[in-house]
Amino acid sequence: MNADRLAVLGGTPAVTSPAPRWPDFDERDRRALIDVLESGVWGGYHEAVGELEGRLAAAHEARYGIATSNGTVSLEIALTAAGVGPGDEVIVPPVSFVASATAIARIGAVPVFADVEPETITLDPARATAALTPRTRAIMLVHFAGCPADLDRFVPLCTEHNLALIEDCAHAPGASWRGRPVGSFGAFGSFSFQASKNLTAGEGGMLVTNDPDLAESARSIMNQGRRSGGAWYEHVRLGTNARLTGFQGALLLVQLDRLPGQNRKRADAADRLRSALRDLTGFTPHPPVGDPRVTGHAWHIFSMRYDASAYQNVPRERAIDALATEGVPVSAGYPHPLYRNPLFADHPHRVEPCPVAEAYCREAIWLPHHALLGTPRWIDGVVGAFRKVSVGIGALREVRSAREGT
Numbered sequence: 001m002n003a004d005r006l007a008v009l010g011g012t013p014a015v016t017s018p019a020p021r022w023p024d025f026d027e028r029d030r031r032a033l034i035d036v037l038e039s040g041v042w043g044g045y046h047e048a049v050g051e052l053e054g055r056l057a058a059a060h061e062a063r064y065g066i067a068t069s070n071g072t073v074s075l076e077i078a079l080t081a082a083g084v085g086p087g088d089e090v091i092v093p094p095v096s097f098v099a100s101a102t103a104i105a106r107i108g109a110v111p112v113f114a115d116v117e118p119e120t121i122t123l124d125p126a127r128a129t130a131a132l133t134p135r136t137r138a139i140m141l142v143h144f145a146g147c148p149a150d151l152d153r154f155v156p157l158c159t160e161h162n163l164a165l166i167e168d169c170a171h172a173p174g175a176s177w178r179g180r181p182v183g184s185f186g187a188f189g190s191f192s193f194q195a196s197k198n199l200t201a202g203e204g205g206m207l208v209t210n211d212p213d214l215a216e217s218a219r220s221i222m223n224q225g226r227r228s229g230g231a232w233y234e235h236v237r238l239g240t241n242a243r244l245t246g247f248q249g250a251l252l253l254v255q256l257d258r259l260p261g262q263n264r265k266r267a268d269a270a271d272r273l274r275s276a277l278r279d280l281t282g283f284t285p286h287p288p289v290g291d292p293r294v295t296g297h298a299w300h301i302f303s304m305r306y307d308a309s310a311y312q313n314v315p316r317e318r319a320i321d322a323l324a325t326e327g328v329p330v331s332a333g334y335p336h337p338l339y340r341n342p343l344f345a346d347h348p349h350r351v352e353p354c355p356v357a358e359a360y361c362r363e364a365i366w367l368p369h370h371a372l373l374g375t376p377r378w379i380d381g382v383v384g385a386f387r388k389v390s391v392g393i394g395a396l397r398e399v400r401s402a403r404e405g406t
């Protein structure tokens, strides 16, 4: 009987072992770090960084890789190198990490928030088209959760209107669209190696591009405005220091070896969860139906829509508490669309109507990518927890959740 009783009400949790740890490492990572330590090349340029640039670019079918210190500054560099400047408008989805929009504001350009598609939660091409003005210079496409945005629509849209297409691939290393990896469909693809990401060294970033001139500009801005082949104290443009260290480069090379296998594992677990959740009204995965054009989803986030009306209007926060207490590491994700952050009161921006983004931020439940690295048995335990909560959730109508401040 106790097995049916929700853990949040004193029952036994459905999942008794934790999700796989993240970040993951073994002796190879340790060795790589020690090698850099002993090389004495702690700053400046370490050959591991060059190797990483080549390998990550090749993995995304791009000719050039430019390592940076993080995925925020890489977006700022990409925009600047692509010719976006003060007063220019850049269309961006409001469902993303704040950096997708602040990178635009930090270079003096104007983020224009346009709504996302309800299935993929990526920028809606029709909404983006409606947001164009003569001042629009670029589109910042976010492959949210690891799912490529509609590149069939955005590539011609940018060509037609002479806009720079920047792909924010922070969630999407290894994702692909019609068999082609994301990152080189437009001017730049930008990656983040921050601690929560599928490919991580704690911090770090990378730009990829197929354009030699853009690559040279980005590399120069990243490295204090120096030029390739130039003297150390020769600075040809306004740059910054956004270099990645050899420690991060060497660690990322080992992590990159694991990425394809981990992404396959994530995809298998996502398939398993998606088919199980099909029977549970009220927890609908994004996208609800697979799109054959998405040939690789990086599953940085397994995102679901919680429909409270299917569960006697029990609020999402109580469902999250119930699942978390069952041992499933869920969260509510971004609390609101980006334009609701107080920072935008002080920075020029424009907000197009975004009802889909608003609803999404009220209704989403997230499972992080490292949970998808659990064994099939562990994933079945997660499925069991969802079933248990969906059956017992009615009992939570009168119980205030911890998040609501009991």
Ligand SMILES: Cc1ncc(COP(=O)(O)O)c(C=O)c1O
Binding pocket: 070, 071, 072, 073, 096, 097, 099, 100, 142, 168, 170, 171, 191, 192, 193, 194, 203, 204, 205
């Ligand atoms: C979509 C997105 N873009 C950009 C960033 C910024 O990356 P970083 O933290 O490496 O600066 C992040 C995450 O942190 C992100 O999730």
